[in-house]
Amino acid sequence: MITEFTREPTSKCRKCGLEFKDSYSVCPHCAGKNNAQIIRDIHIPHSNQMRENSSIGRQFIYVAIIVGCCLLLFI
Numbered sequence: 001m002i003t004e005f006t007r008e009p010t011s012k013c014r015k016c017g018l019e020f021k022d023s024y025s026v027c028p029h030c031a032g033k034n035n036a037q038i039i040r041d042i043h044i045p046h047s048n049q050m051r052e053n054s055s056i057g058r059q060f061i062y063v064a065i066i067v068g069c070c071l072l073l074f075i
């Protein structure tokens with residue numbers, strides 16, 4: 001519960017959608033960037049990461065199916 005008090009309050013940036021501390025007057029993620037730069041630097045890497053995560057999830061399902069088939073063969 002102590003961490004709740006020591007954690008600084010954050011706001012969600014309207015421009016880039018990332019969280020930043022209330023003590024900053026401007027969002028450090030997108031200060032001085034135009035919309036094209038925000039999309040290139042923040043949104044594109046973000047979506048690439050999400051795609052990677054979902055492909056890992058798919059691989060896990062394939063492995064689970066293969067293991068399931070192996071178990072059926074052995075029984």
Ligand SMILES: [Zn+2]
Nearest residue numbers: 013016027030
């Ligand atoms: Zn921002």
